[in-house]
Structures are given as structure tokens and as C-alpha cells.
Amino acid sequence: MAKAKSxxxxxxxxxxxxSHCALQVLKGAKDEGFRTLLVCEKRRLDxxxxxxxxxxMLPVDRFDxxxxxxxxxxxxxANSIIVPHGTLIAQMKSQDIEKIATxxxxxxxxxxxxxxxxxxxxxxxxxxxxxxxxxxxxDKVDKLCIVKLHGAAGGRGYFLAxxxxxxxxxxxxxIENKSIVSEDDLxxxxxxxxxxVYLQYFYSPISGRLELMGIDRRYESDVDGIGxxxxxxxxxxGVEPSYNVVGNIPLVLRESLxxxxxxxxxxxxxxxxxxxxxxxxxxxxxxxxxxREGKFTTFEFSARIVAGTNLYIDGSxxxxxxxxxxxxxxxxxxxxxxxAVKTGRLEEVIT
Ligand code: ATP
Numbered sequence: 001m002a003k004a005k006s007x008x009x010x011x012x013x014x015x016x017x018x019s020h021c022a023l024q025v026l027k028g029a030k031d032e033g034f035r036t037l038l039v040c041e042k043r044r045l046d047x048x049x050x051x052x053x054x055x056x057m058l059p060v061d062r063f064d065x066x067x068x069x070x071x072x073x074x075x076x077x078a079n080s081i082i083v084p085h086g087t088l089i090a091q092m093k094s095q096d097i098e099k100i101a102t103x104x105x106x107x108x109x110x111x112x113x114x115x116x117x118x119x120x121x122x123x124x125x126x127x128x129x130x131x132x133x134x135x136x137x138x139d140k141v142d143k144l145c146i147v148k149l150h151g152a153a154g155g156r157g158y159f160l161a162x163x164x165x166x167x168x169x170x171x172x173x174x175i176e177n178k179s180i181v182s183e184d185d186l187x188x189x190x191x192x193x194x195x196x197v198y199l200q201y202f203y204s205p206i207s208g209r210l211e212l213m214g215i216d217r218r219y220e221s222d223v224d225g226i227g228x229x230x231x232x233x234x235x236x237x238g239v240e241p242s243y244n245v246v247g248n249i250p251l252v253l254r255e256s257l258x259x260x261x262x263x264x265x266x267x268x269x270x271x272x273x274x275x276x277x278x279x280x281x282x283x284x285x286x287x288x289x290x291x292r293e294g295k296f297t298t299f300e301f302s303a304r305i306v307a308g309t310n311l312y313i314d315g316s317x318x319x320x321x322x323x324x325x326x327x328x329x330x331x332x333x334x335x336x337x338x339x340a341v342k343t344g345r346l347e348e349v350i351t
Pocket of ligand 1 (some may be wrong): 086132146155156158189190191192193196218220243287289299300302
């Protein structure tokens, strides 16, 4: 897909959708001297009115109105760019995101690669990352597997299966509660046991530098709560572990693992540049599991800011090594826009 042509030379305001990490993004934009604009569902206006760093709100009934003429004109007049986040990916189809005429921070074409399971695998393989084995069919389930729904569902509805019967049982429940239409809507993957870790990066085309901005792990219901129930009661309770994200927990890694963390991020940036021009400007996240040997297997990436960065509005143990001021991911994005405008290179950080 060709890159959108834009002659944009400067930016007055930074906009995002009212959800996910909007507060962090707009607080960071304000701290860097931009005006801030929130495209906000009417039902959430009261929440966001509480925050004085939001200069303007554009009320909508649904987020997909952001593709429409009214939003486009409003954002154009405000000389705004949009910072995309998980809600945009979850609520809009890739083709609609690509149609958004307002400039998007980062590479909007790569968001399709995040949403599409096959493209995602292709990019992770090109990056040389170790990934879990995909299991072709329910007949091939012969050890512990995780069964996933397509798209960014925040782990909702995922279940574990270890043979054909347990797969069918889990699938039947999802069909009954209308989460899926048929078993074909499911994707089976080898389960990696260990510690799930989310690596939050920022790649700057302006400085040519990859920054590790923070690390977190998720707190997921019910899988993380299940350990609070003793084994005897667990067996009798019929609790089904699911992976619905409820929050995020900060994490620092053993320092000896960091070299590999940077190398994985750099390989991802190189692969993205090759497969999806203009590559991976801005925030992204590699999501995986460290096993008992300290080997990282990546099960997922996000090609945009992730909600785990909300932990670090005042900076993280890693951003603090690079910046002598509180540097959230939201603020880092705004800083990049500022540097790009100043050096006449805005086109390199927006699509
Ligand atoms: P999002 O798009 O919001 O990141 P998602 O719906 O794509 O979420 P994942 O991040 O892929 O969901 O997975 C949700 C959770 O499932 C993870 O946090 C992790 O706990 C678990 N998980 C996913 N894949 C594996 C795997 N192969 N082995 C072990 N655990 C896994």
C-alpha cells in the first residue's frame, strides 16, 4: 500500500480517542506544549472533563466517526495529528483505519499487520523472534495449548486445551455465548510456560535510536486470581481461567537479559522497515514469556502504544536511565513530533 501523501509541516494539537491511554497521551502532549484534543464518546465526557490538560473535546456517538467528514474537518482545522491506541485497533477494521485522512502518528499501515494473524506471524518470523508453534487443527492438539480469538480482544475468551476434547469443550462454550460463530474463528498455539513480560519500546527515526521505555506484566482475570484458591477448592469450583486484562503491574528484568531485549527490538524495527514501509516509527511492544532458561518467546506484538505504559506517567526505571525528567510514552511521542517539526522531518513520523 502506498504511503499517504501529506504536505503537513507543523502540528498544533495532538488528538486521540477517549479510552485506553488517552490521559497519558494528552498529558504528555500538554507537557510538551501542544494543544490537546479528545475524540470522546458522549457517555464518557464526564470522565474526561475532570482533566484540565484536555483543551478540547469532540463528542461522538461512536469512535468510527473519526473516519467521517465532520471529524476530519475539525481535526484539520485544529492542525492535529492522531495518536492511535488499542481502542482504535479493537473497534475499527484495518481498511477503515487506513482511510482516516487526518495524519496518524507512526505507521498506520503496520496496524493491519498487528490485527491479521498471518501478517503478524510473517513480521515476527522476519524479525527472527522465537515464537510459539502454531497448531494447525484440533486433531494436532497433543500438549498444553492456548486457544485464541482473532483480533485484539485483550485476552478475553482465551482458553487452554490439551487434547481434542478439551478444545471442543472450550469452543462450544464460546459458540454458546456467541463470542464466536464456529471453531474456525479460533487460533491454536503452543502454550509457553514461564513469566509473561511486555517490553515497551520507542523507535525514533529522528535520532535513529531505539529506546526501552518500560516493562510490565499484565494482571489478568481469572488466570492470575486462580492461585489464590487452594488446589482442593480449585478442583471443585469449576473456575475457567480466562485472560481478560484487568490491569498492569510494573516489572524490572534481570540486567543480564537487557542486551537481548534491545537486540530483539532492533531486529523488529529492521524487519518492519523491510516489510511495511516506512517501518516502525514510535512506540511498539513485544509481548512474550521468559522460560526457566531465560529464553524469551514472543507470542504477540503491538505496533503502537500499549496500555501497560500507563504505569509510567512519571517515567519508568528504564526511561529514567535515558531522560533526566519524567518521560512517559505519551510525552515521548509528543517530544518526537516536536523534534520532527523542528528539523523539518515531520513526514518521517506520520502516515
Ligand atoms: P492485546 O491485543 O490487548 O495485546 P490479545 O487479545 O492479543 O491482547 P495476547 O496478548 O495475545 O491477547 O494474550 C493474552 C494473554 O494470554 C497474555 O497476557 C498471556 O498471559 C497469555 N498468552 C498468550 N499467548 C500465550 C502463549 N503462547 N503461551 C502462554 N501464554 C500466552
